[in-house]
Amino acid sequence: MSKATDFPIVYVKNLPYNTSTESLYQLFGEHGAINQIRVSNQEHTGDCFIVYQNLASATKVVKELNGINFNGRYIVLSLYSVDKSKLAEEDYVIRREELERLKEKYQIS
Structure with a gap:
């Protein structure tokens, strides 16, 4: 089970x-520095994600x-929980690609 404590993302419903x-930045910006606000491209969703600079x-918000x-x-607000298992898989793929690149660079089989 992943923990939201590693990611400063707030889900607003x-x-x-x-x-x-602008009104979201005004309301939520009073409680900390915001990196970004993500609102759905679809109309009438009524939710968004707010990414703060720190947990x-x-x-607090x-x-x-x-x-x-x-x-x-x-x-309704909650800390957004990221699925770390998917992050681990992506990290593994990136590391594997990097290893293959280094093997090729240094001619290691």
């Missing part, structure tokens, strides 16, 4: 459909803003 990115800010009324809707 139940946003009003007409929420602007402390992400944890979840505790302070979960359940508040934002433009007429009660938003």
Whole structure:
């Protein structure tokens, strides 16, 4: 089971459909430095991901803003949990490719 404690990503649900990115930066930026806000390209999803620069800010915003009324809707926040097993597989593939490149460079079979 993966832990969200390694990634400062907050998943926000139940946003009003007409929420602007600027209003999200205004609300969530008060609680820490934001790297990016990811909103779905599809209309009417009502959710987004907010990537903070550190875990402390992400944890703080979840505790302070979960359940508040934002433009007429009660938003739900949680720390996003990343599936580390997929990260491990990707890391293995990258390391294997790097090893093959080094073997070729130094002519090792």
